[in-house]
Amino acid sequence: DAGVIQSPRHEVTEMGQEVTLRCKPISGHDYLFWYRQTMMRGLELLIYFNNNVPIDDSGMPEDRFSAKMPNASFSTLKIQPSEPRDSAVYFCASSRNTAARLHQETQYFGPGTRLLVL
């Protein structure tokens, strides 16, 4: 398996522009997560989906951020309009479903998208 695939790997844009980040999870994984990494806050969970349905979006910073998962193999994170404080590395991760909490299923991360908003 190719692992979690993210695109683009790098994005430089100007303040006010729309930014769309893309993710393809590992085939067969039921959960998909979007994280943001910054020096000050580390890895923050923005939103996660189960079977394409958003479960928890409490980490989404504000209405400028939106995420969709139209099918089991694709998700997008959109920022509109973008601001310089959105500059960060954005990670997508996926994991399999667990029927019982006997063992925490590992989350597999993509390589990330480094976003710079000027």
Place this chain on the structure above:
Amino acid sequence: DQQVKQNSPSLSVQEGRISILNCDYTNSMFDYFLWYKKYPAEGPTFLISISSIKDKNEDGRFTVFLNKSAKHLSLHIVPSQPGDSAVYFCAASKNTGFQKLVFGTGTRLLVSP
């Protein structure tokens, strides 16, 4: 409010010595803890985990210790190798909504030859 804290942003250790990375948490509802390792330009990868019903879990050179009363866990790497140089993230989850991981800010480990 950081529920998972890694107060040491960096740690330098000589090859062959022990590396000890620390993590503190504030939410007593956390009952499962994980460590992830991250190399530059890559995503984090799972390293080792521990359930709150245990106080120690070992996997090769890596051991995680959990002190529930102190709300503290640590990762020990013995012996440390230059290839262990990376950023290490501590993470925690609760029994409800357990897929949701709360990460710390990370500790950058540098192992010098």
